[in-house]
Amino acid sequence: MKNRPSLYAIIFVALMLSDAAQASLFKGEALDTVADVVAWGALIIAPITVIVVFWLVHILPEKIAENRKHPQAKAIQVLCLLSLFFGGMLWPIAWLWAYSKPVLYKMAYGTDTVEHEHGAPARSEEKSADAKTAATVTEG
Numbered sequence: 001m002k003n004r005p006s007l008y009a010i011i012f013v014a015l016m017l018s019d020a021a022q023a024s025l026f027k028g029e030a031l032d033t034v035a036d037v038v039a040w041g042a043l044i045i046a047p048i049t050v051i052v053v054f055w056l057v058h059i060l061p062e063k064i065a066e067n068r069k070h071p072q073a074k075a076i077q078v079l080c081l082l083s084l085f086f087g088g089m090l091w092p093i094a095w096l097w098a099y100s101k102p103v104l105y106k107m108a109y110g111t112d113t114v115e116h117e118h119g120a121p122a123r124s125e126e127k128s129a130d131a132k133t134a135a136t137v138t139e140g
Contacts, residue, residue, distance in 0.1 A: 058084050061094035069113035070098060071105050 026034050062080045065073040076098050083090035106112040 054088075055084065058088065058091055061091070061098040064095075065098040068098070069115065071102055071109070071112065071114040072097070073114075 024031055024034075058080050062073065062077040064070075065076040070076065076094050079090055079094040079097065083094060101112055
């Protein structure tokens, strides 16, 4: 208890010697430049970033369906695009659909996975390479 008056005196002296509080680290032209950069960020960069992130999140079910070789990947892609226009309300349905196994598809087609178009050109190139090697083998 004896130290309290001296502690209060030290705090009082420290407060009296401190400078006035500043609202910003910058002054004059530097403050205007920083304000311009923040304004550009808030008005241009932030909305573009939000739109890109919103779009990337909404195409996730489509990418998942393609990676899992879902036979209804094109329909899931359409649902993802519709979800963009309806404010994301259809997105959970597309997400669930991408992870689900298609009902009755295996019974009808014998498989529950499908190769998509992005794999088709590579296979035609493989077939043409196989045809060339077969032609060289028969010639030789």
